[in-house]
Amino acid sequence: MNDSDEGAGHAAQSKRKDARRNKETLLDAAAAVFVASGVEAPVRDIAAKAGVGMGTIYRHFPTRADLIVAVYRHQVEALAEAGPALLAACATPHAALGRWINLFVDFLVTKHGLAAVLQSDNAGFDTLHAYFLDRLLPVCTQLIDAAAGSGEISSDVDAYELMRGVGNLCIGADHDPRYDARRMVELLIAGLRRPH
Amino acid sequence: MNDSDEGAGHAAQSKRKDARRNKETLLDAAAAVFVASGVEAPVRDIAAKAGVGMGTIYRHFPTRADLIVAVYRHQVEALAEAGPALLAACATPHAALGRWINLFVDFLVTKHGLAAVLQSDNAGFDTLHAYFLDRLLPVCTQLIDAAAGSGEISSDVDAYELMRGVGNLCIGADHDPRYDARRMVELLIAGLRRPH
DNA sequence: CAACGAGACGGAACGTTGCTCCGCTTGGCA
DNA sequence: TGCCAAGCGGAGCAACGTTCCGTCTCGTTG
Known part of the structure; x- marks a missing residue:
């Protein structure tokens, strides 16, 4: 139900830390783009803002709703x-x-x-x-x-x-x-x- | 302001009668498609339903709003x-x-x-x-x-x-x-x- | 009745999006 | 150090709106 709220505790779910870092980056970028262009902003824009490829977005958030x-x-x-x-x-x-x-x-x-x-x-x-x-x-x-x-x-x-x-x-x-x-x-x- | 409500009167605006006939055909087709698929139905669908090309739609109705x-x-x-x-x-x-x-x-x-x-x-x-x-x-x-x-x-x-x-x-x-x-x-x- | 041209027609083509797929990169372990 | 699966990037496909231009036809004129 939640996998993005880890505080300073123990281990988490994602094996690789670059993946988790990307997820955070994506959340920040998405929040920024949502403010600037609305929640229907092109996925490409969010990916660009986060400096990642689109595949990365869809891997972490299969649908826009998830994001x-x-x-x-x-x-x-x-x-x-x-x-x-x-x-x-x-x-x-x-x-x-x-x-x-x-x-x-x-x-x-x-x-x-x-x-x-x-x-x-x-x-x-x-x-x-x-x-x-x-x-x-x-x-x-x-x-x-x-x-x-x-x-x-x-x-x-x-x-x-x-x-x-x-x-x-x-x-x-x-x-x-x-x-x-x-x-x-x-x-x-x-x-x-x-x-x- | 109005050019599609000609009754039995005199002449109309459009020079060519095929053009006026097409306009009527398009209105009928659009009404049918709107009922079936909503007002945001693809323009191609309306054109297909009317049996005309897409250019014809955009000539008669420059924007979807006009239609x-x-x-x-x-x-x-x-x-x-x-x-x-x-x-x-x-x-x-x-x-x-x-x-x-x-x-x-x-x-x-x-x-x-x-x-x-x-x-x-x-x-x-x-x-x-x-x-x-x-x-x-x-x-x-x-x-x-x-x-x-x-x-x-x-x-x-x-x-x-x-x-x-x-x-x-x-x-x-x-x-x-x-x-x-x-x-x-x-x-x-x-x-x-x-x-x- | 035939020729002509303005205007209408059709649909190919382009740009923008959502979403997928696959070859390449890299983190982490042995 | 070397390996390999997890992760990554972006090319590629499909659907859509919109434009553009070559072709065709209506209606007129000689």
């Missing part, structure tokens, strides 16, 4: 862990849900094109889809259940649908000053409120 | 005209707005991938973007203003932002049974309601 997951894993983990923390810290479950959704939106809009790719039905991004869902859906479900349990929101909302809707609203939020995804998400969350 | 606009022009016009009609027919402006948004959503979700392309920042779809905005934004603005005037909704909502948000919510609405764009749009519209 994206590796680059953003830390942030996604943090997001997942923020859910229960917010639930404990906030006055009401609804407030926690709102705060968490805000974090989610912040994450998406600051990652060039990630939202678009995330909703893409393009086979090959299945891994990415699955990772986000596996990691975040339970958290979102927990928040929604809590808010529904306290009677603050209508209870027939599905966490998958909500996350997908929020993700959709974040598409193209950068490079369009006339569109503020955060406000639209706020409206959506406001619409969740139990009528009356 | 899409031509194919859906009638439906967009109908949507634009439905706005004032609904405003006149419905009991409240808010009801008219809701009904109109529903029509908009119906249009988007039944057109394979149109919503995605519509929000794409990809240069080359600018024409498409511009056409939809030119035609529908005034209508939406009118509906929003009416609803705001009657005090039913908070008045600080921008028509562009709303349409963009709705369009975003419709992305990928087909081929995902777990996601119902209509419900998400309902939530968004519900969120528009003036608090209390």
